[in-house]
Amino acid sequence: MYRYDTYDQTLVDERVAQFRDQMARHLAGRLPEEEFRPLRLQNGLYIQKHAPMLRIAIPYGMLSSTQLRALGEITRRYDRGYGHFTTRQNLQLNWPALEDVPEILADLAKVQMHAIQTSGNCIRNTTSDQFAGIAKDEVEDPRPWCELIRQWSTLHPEFAFLPRKFKIAVSGAAEDRAAIQVHDIGLRLWHDSDGSLKVKVLAGGGLGRTPMIGDVVREDLPWQHLLTYLEACVRVYNQFGRRDNKFKARIKILVKALGIEEFRRRVDAEWAHLKDGPQTLTQEAVDAAREHFVEPERGDVSEQATAAFEALRAENRAFARFVTNNVTDHKVPGYKAVTLSLKRREHAPGDVTADQMDAVADLAERYSFGELRVTHEQNLVLSDVPVDQLEALWQELESLGMANPTVGTLNDIICCPGGDYCGLANAVSIPIAQALQERFEDLDFLYDLGPIDLNISGCMNACGHHHVGHIGILGVDKKGEEYYQISVGGNATDDASLGKILGPSFYREDVPGVIDKVLKVYVEQRHDDERFLDTYRRIGLKPFKERVYA
Amino acid sequence: MPDTQLEHAQTLIKLGQPEQDEWALSRIDDKLPERRPVIVPLALWQASDADPQLAPWLPSDTVIDDELAATLAKAPLVAIDFPAFTDGRGYSLARLLRERYGYQGEVRAIGDVLVDQLFYMSRCGFDALALREDQHLDDALRALGAFSVSYQPGVDSQEALFERRLREANGG
Ligand code: HEM
Ligand code: SF4
Numbered sequence: 001m002y003r004y005d006t007y008d009q010t011l012v013d014e015r016v017a018q019f020r021d022q023m024a025r026h027l028a029g030r031l032p033e034e035e036f037r038p039l040r041l042q043n044g045l046y047i048q049k050h051a052p053m054l055r056i057a058i059p060y061g062m063l064s065s066t067q068l069r070a071l072g073e074i075t076r077r078y079d080r081g082y083g084h085f086t087t088r089q090n091l092q093l094n095w096p097a098l099e100d101v102p103e104i105l106a107d108l109a110k111v112q113m114h115a116i117q118t119s120g121n122c123i124r125n126t127t128s129d130q131f132a133g134i135a136k137d138e139v140e141d142p143r144p145w146c147e148l149i150r151q152w153s154t155l156h157p158e159f160a161f162l163p164r165k166f167k168i169a170v171s172g173a174a175e176d177r178a179a180i181q182v183h184d185i186g187l188r189l190w191h192d193s194d195g196s197l198k199v200k201v202l203a204g205g206g207l208g209r210t211p212m213i214g215d216v217v218r219e220d221l222p223w224q225h226l227l228t229y230l231e232a233c234v235r236v237y238n239q240f241g242r243r244d245n246k247f248k249a250r251i252k253i254l255v256k257a258l259g260i261e262e263f264r265r266r267v268d269a270e271w272a273h274l275k276d277g278p279q280t281l282t283q284e285a286v287d288a289a290r291e292h293f294v295e296p297e298r299g300d301v302s303e304q305a306t307a308a309f310e311a312l313r314a315e316n317r318a319f320a321r322f323v324t325n326n327v328t329d330h331k332v333p334g335y336k337a338v339t340l341s342l343k344r345r346e347h348a349p350g351d352v353t354a355d356q357m358d359a360v361a362d363l364a365e366r367y368s369f370g371e372l373r374v375t376h377e378q379n380l381v382l383s384d385v386p387v388d389q390l391e392a393l394w395q396e397l398e399s400l401g402m403a404n405p406t407v408g409t410l411n412d413i414i415c416c417p418g419g420d421y422c423g424l425a426n427a428v429s430i431p432i433a434q435a436l437q438e439r440f441e442d443l444d445f446l447y448d449l450g451p452i453d454l455n456i457s458g459c460m461n462a463c464g465h466h467h468v469g470h471i472g473i474l475g476v477d478k479k480g481e482e483y484y485q486i487s488v489g490g491n492a493t494d495d496a497s498l499g500k501i502l503g504p505s506f507y508r509e510d511v512p513g514v515i516d517k518v519l520k521v522y523v524e525q526r527h528d529d530e531r532f533l534d535t536y537r538r539i540g541l542k543p544f545k546e547r548v549y550a
Numbered sequence: 551m552p553d554t555q556l557e558h559a560q561t562l563i564k565l566g567q568p569e570q571d572e573w574a575l576s577r578i579d580d581k582l583p584e585r586r587p588v589i590v591p592l593a594l595w596q597a598s599d600a601d602p603q604l605a606p607w608l609p610s611d612t613v614i615d616d617e618l619a620a621t622l623a624k625a626p627l628v629a630i631d632f633p634a635f636t637d638g639r640g641y642s643l644a645r646l647l648r649e650r651y652g653y654q655g656e657v658r659a660i661g662d663v664l665v666d667q668l669f670y671m672s673r674c675g676f677d678a679l680a681l682r683e684d685q686h687l688d689d690a691l692r693a694l695g696a697f698s699v700s701y702q703p704g705v706d707s708q709e710a711l712f713e714r715r716l717r718e719a720n721g722g
Contacts, residue, residue, distance in 0.1 A: 005715070007699050007711055007715070010698060010699050011697060011699050011700075011701070014696060014697045014698065014699070015697075017696075018693075018696045018697075021689075021692065021693075022666060025665075025689060030686065030689065031665075031666075035635065035664060035666075038635075038636060039666055121636070121638075148712070151701040151702075151711065151712065152701060152702060152710075154701055155670075155697065155700065155701065155702075156701075156702055157641065157669075157670040157671075157673035157674050157700070157702065157704050158638070158641040158642055158645055158670070158674055159638065159641075160638060160641075160667075160670055161635070161636050161637065161638025161641070161667075162638055163638075227710075235642050238638055238639060238641075238642050239613070239639055239642055243637060243639075273650055278703040278708050278709065278710055278713070279702070279703060279710045279713075282716075284716055285712050285713070285716060288712065288715065288716060288719075289712075
């Protein structure tokens with residue numbers, strides 16, 4: 001993974017010093033809250049319902065075991081011994097003290113981490129595919145490109161005060177696992193018929209209160225121009241995005257208002273001046289970025305080992321379940337990627353304790369070259385596990401409570417912090433996730449349902465991606481009471497779509513029962529192995545509506 | 551017009567150093583003040599005769615095109631207004647003036663100009679920073695030097711860090 005050189009380290013160290021200075025001026029009364037706010041947000045620091053909240057950047061989800069241990073230590077020293085992995089592949093601390101934040105940032109800098117631009121109206125942490133570099137369907141490893149984008153966007157002098165936040169996601173595989181169609185800019189790396197690398201650029205996707213699927217700005221941008229083209233896109237947004245109404249300030253509103261043709265025309269006019277200028281990428285520059293993501297020294301896995309693994313899978317039902325659901329094929333035969341489930345009823349989805357962080361760091365070192373990834377579904381991945389060690393890893397994960405064989409099922413819920421933590425919430429979301437996990441815990445039932453994304457947000461800001469859940473749950477407020485609106489048919493992958501609302505919202509207690517009815521309609525109406533999403537697309541909303549409101 | 555309606559930068563930082571400011575600033579749209587030198591709204595400046603003691607300020611929603619740039623080339627200085635410090639359009643305007651149109655005179659930030667913006671402003675080509683009156687000069691001078699390294703090129707350096715690394719690795 002990417003390792004800092006002295007330049008990167010100097011920059012994060014100077015950032016810590018800068019924030020220390022800002023915090024000191026704030027506490028001394030020389031920097032009033034309204035003016036301190038954007039500065040602290042650009043260092044990940046929110047002030048929430050009960051306490052400040054700190055969002056730590058995990059660039060495109062890549063984490064080393066050393067970093068994870070340091071994060072565990074930070075949660076012990078400055079927080080309550082746990083952290084929350086988010087849908088944007090970051091880590092949130094829920095209870096740090098304001099005055100401690102410069103110290104926390106200094107501790108992060110010691111392990112090449114920071115909280116730069118994890119919030120605020122700027123370019124945020126770039127997200128990507130959790131199986132980058134190892135996926136069988138990969139065309140181009142997105143990580144070097146993400147790193148180039150990370151550097152370009154970090155402390156960009158022109159774009160620190162955009163109309164609104166700006167999120168970029170990158171995918172380099174046949175299947176989009178980075179939800180690029182619902183980002184401000186989505187990038188897809190692909191090869192044309194001559195084998196030369198091109199970038200498809202989408203703009204104007206996003207969730208929040210006005211969810212939209214991105215439009216294609218450019219199908220086949222030659223890779224050399226990635227950074228200058230991004231600069232042109234963001235410059236057009238910076239100049240023309242709305243600033244009069246923060247609910248209409250995202251780039252998606254600009255793209256829709258101008259129309260994609262006019263938006264493209266403006267970007268191209270801007271780009272005409274930037275093209276071939278400084279920041280044009282060369283083969284040498286890309287190769288230098290790639291050097292940070294070399295293949296680990298994977299040993300050979302013998303055929304006997306693979307055969308023994310298959311034999312165990314055939315005879316041990318529990319192991320087989322784990323493999324089927326939580327283990328993903330690897331581009332290198334004999335290796336697998338293992339998803340560690342952070343979805344257990346006892347904890348909020350995505351929460352991990354400090355002790356678990358330590359334990360997972362050990363596992364990463366013993367089983368997967370000391371590296372991990374954070375997924376946007378709020379799980380963790382060990383990306384390079386030899387098949388002959390899967391059984392041992394599985395048993396260790398069992399004892400850590402991270403082997404729930406439910407990845408990709410209804411139980412693998414994406415959920416925002418909601419009313420338990422968040423000052424903007426209309427309703428709680430974690431207790432809804434827990435109630436659903438309790439109601440639908442029978443594994444055979446979950447497997448019979450097949451892949452279902454169930455996503456929960458506590459308000460229309462959509463941090464829990466409810467619009468793109470096959471089933472989405474949204475907390476709404478009606479005269480001070482918490483209600484839940486349910487939608488079906490959303491999807492975040494290649495054929496992205498936004499869910500349709502079933503109808504009037506429900507009481508909290510009724511939500512599991514309503515979901516049960518939705519599932520029953522699917523089970524009754526599906527054809528053979530048809531997925532939930534496909535059944536919905538074939539039969540439409542009506543049958544679901546009729547059952548739920550009968 | 552009485553002088554009381556003119557603004558004077560209490561603290562101007564020019565090329566990284568505090569400086570006594572000669573220029574007054576007028577935000578009155580329809581009348582040229584008597585005082586010289588003075589910075590006036592763009593339209594008023596465009597409508598007046600060439601006078602080296604007059605300079606324009608641009609609102610943050612200005613769209614700079616070739617024609618406007620050609621006119622501005624004659625201005626002794628161009629000020630860019632920050633109506634609120636969260637309005638980031640002025641950064642793009644300054645870069646366009648400098649990088650695209652090669653404007654050589656002073657580019658001055660006016661309005662809601664706060665300590666913690668100065669580093670970015672200077673990278674975007676502002677060489678004169680008219681601090682909002684409540685800002686502390688020593689904080690400002692410190693903030694200007696907050697970073698000794700940047701990833702991106704800017705008006706201050708045409709080389710991205712990735713290019714510099716390659717050059718250094720190649721012994722350049
Ligand atoms: C608890 C503090 C949080 C606050 C105050 C907050 C605030 C917001 C707001 C205001 C939006 C809507 C932005 C817009 O539409 O312009 C938003 C969107 C979003 N947030 Fe959060 N959020 C919080 C926590 C989280 C967490 C924990 C996650 C991940 C689990 C997250 C991930 C996202 C995502 C993925 C979106 C939607 C993407 C998009 O806007 O296009 N946020 N958040
Ligand atoms: S969706 Fe709403 S309730 Fe949930 S974290 Fe985001 S802002 Fe808070």
